[in-house]
Amino acid sequence: MSTTGGRAPRTAGAGGFAYTAEDEEKRRGVRRMKATATALLLLVAVVYALATWAGAAGVTGWPGYVAAAAEAGMVGALADWFAVTALFRRPMGLPIPHTAIIPTKKDQLGASLGTFVGENFLSADVVRTRLHALDIAGRLGAWLSEPAHADRVTAELSTALRGALTVLRDADVQAVVGEVITRRAEAVEVAPGIGQTLDRVVADGAHHRAVDLVCARAHDWLVLHGDSVMDAVQGGAPGWTPRFVDRKVGERVYKELLRFVTEMRDMPGHPARGAIDRFLVDFAADLQGDTETRARVERLKSDLVARPEVQDVIASVWGSVRAMIVSAAEDEHSELRQRARASLLALGARLTTDAQLRRKVEGWLEDAAAYVVTTYRSEITSLITDTVASWDADQTSRKIEAHIGRDLQFIRINGTVVGALAGLVIYTVSHSLGG
Known part of the structure; x- marks a missing residue:
């Protein structure tokens, strides 16, 4: 991808999928590795040509071994080039079947990824085992046992409570409270x-x-x-x-x-x-x-x-309760915050020392997590498949190549080297048996 003013462009695909400047920097690394792999292919081609020429010129011995190694290295390099290229595009633009796999099979890959995640990560047994190994209840108890942590949680809860009471409309709450009390x-x-x-x-x-x-x-x-x-x-x-x-x-x-x-x-x-x-x-x-x-x-x-007078009294209950709660939540030394802090410290101490309580808490957490993953597994996996389906095929291919292409180019280099060694071994064994 070309750049303007020395900076890589940022393009966003559907669903917020973006090809960033960081991706472009990775692609430059991929291009360098491509050049290295291609140069190695050209090198073995030149070696093959020289060895073949030497053999034709009447030189005996080493030209045959070198030519066989170089020839096998070229075959390995070309085969791996084809395999790597076929992941992202059609080699040389030819409509060869089962090439350009990522652009053409993107949606199927997303569906397969979603299914894989659902079957191997979003199962009740996996979630239960993982949560049990984490010992969340014990860690939570040890964390809450620290007064500073209990103070922090109390402050956060107070802030959340004040925020919730601020967002709520008094008229709506008063209407609900009045209806509930009257109905009751x-x-x-x-x-x-x-x-x-x-x-x-x-x-x-x-x-x-x-x-x-x-x-x-x-x-x-x-x-x-x-x-x-x-x-x-x-x-x-x-x-x-x-x-x-x-x-x-x-x-x-x-x-x-x-x-x-x-x-x-x-x-x-x-x-x-x-x-x-x-x-x-x-x-x-x-x-x-x-x-x-x-x-x-x-x-x-x-x-x-x-009677209207009674309804007015019922409606005014919320205002009094709200003012009382907000005042208590704002005051660090209020009875409400002190009791909340003491309760958190007591809970932390009990979770640390009471094994039965820890087992109960862990059981509740495991049951809740298992319920979520079993009930909403299809919705979670559909998030993966729908997100992948919304990505632009070409941008997806370029982004994936930018992240893993450098390692894939090592496959081409390894293919050249391994192919050359394999060719040399095969030629040597064949020549020995034939000679």
């Missing part, structure tokens, strides 16, 4: 769980504090709003009753109500408290076993979840 709430019946919890609360007496609080607040409210209570009672009296009677009735109702609430507040054994306990026990049982009660609770749950 709709799918789970809450009444039985509430009933069981209420049963345990009543059995433990944990509800007594709530009753105490309600009674105390009710008493304080009645003390502060006595006039409002009496006015409400008087306002509900018939119009034909005297006003002083209404006022007396209102005062009486207020005093009785205040006395009742006061007694409930001050008497743990008050009958009304027992009635509340029985009500809660019956309600807990209905929540667990009564169909109508459970249906009402489910309808209430659905109405509550569907």
